Amino acid sequence: MSNKSIFGLIGLIILAVIAWNSLYIVNQTEKAVQLRFGKIDVADVAPGLHVKIPVVNQVRKFDARLLTLESPIQRILTQEKKAVMVDAYAKWRVADAERFYTATSGMKQIADDRLSQRLISALANQFGTRTLHQVVSGERDSLMAAITSSLNTMAQKELGIEVVDVRVKAIDLPKEVYTSVFDRMSSEREREAREHRAKGKELAEGIRADADRQKRVLLAEAYREAEEVRGDGDAKAASIYAAAYGADPEFYAFYRSLGAYRDSFTSKSDVLVLDPNSEFFRYLKQSKP
Secondary structure: OHHHHHHHHHHHHHHHHHHHHEEEEEOOOOEEEEEEOOOEEEEEEOOOOOOOOOOOEEEEEEEEEEEEEEEOOOEEEOOOOOOEEEEEEEEEEEOOOOHHHHHOOOOHHHHHHHHHHHHHHHHHHHHHHOHHHHHHHHHHHHHHHHHHHHHHHHHHHHHHEEEEEEEEEHHHOHHHHHHHHHHHHHHHHHHHHHHHHHHHHHHOOOHHHHHHHHHHHHHHHHHHHHHHHHHHHHHHHHHHHHHHHHHOHHHHHHHHHHHHHHHHHOOOOOOOOOOOOOOHHHHHHHHOO
């Protein structure tokens, strides 16, 4: 191979290297800035194929997808000065490539650290204006919305980051107050139980007294009705006896005497001590063989 050919091949290689270093691609999932001697030349490079000047220009690319910041568990005070352990996270992405690079040098770790500090501050501010009940269940949605809004405003202004959402994974009590809280909850439940028992006992006494009253009324009415029926029966019986006696007094007397004899001599062991001339033996004396 001649020297001319060698120089030509070397020239082609150099041109290829220069061309390779002059072209770069920005993907749809990336944001990028182009630098000129370390200073920003193009603030927000659009996705696609671009040209740069080797050595003069540099390109810094950042992940533009949704990222997650896991905040360390923090001890935060509520409005009643009650301490709670809060475990939260934030979803964010790069919104302004120029501001993001200027604030963090394009390093995600720096962005996470600074955003974590702002998140802790926002949590403390919002928790400090609400009671424990409100942060646990009463105003959970409004709390998250307020934290997201305040954190997003700060992050876009200072870091070029858009905070999409903030969520609290868990809210726990500090371990050192578990016992006192559980004792207080137990005492409160016992007090409520005593109140319910007292109310139940009072209601039971009322029901029992009303039942006793109704019982006495029913028994009295039943006794009255029974006496009325018994009186009517006795009156009818007396009327029947009177009618029978009036129809044939002698036969009626004889019939009653037979009943008395039957009742008196039911048992052979019975003994009667009577005057033989007693009226009781009237019809026995009149009997003929």
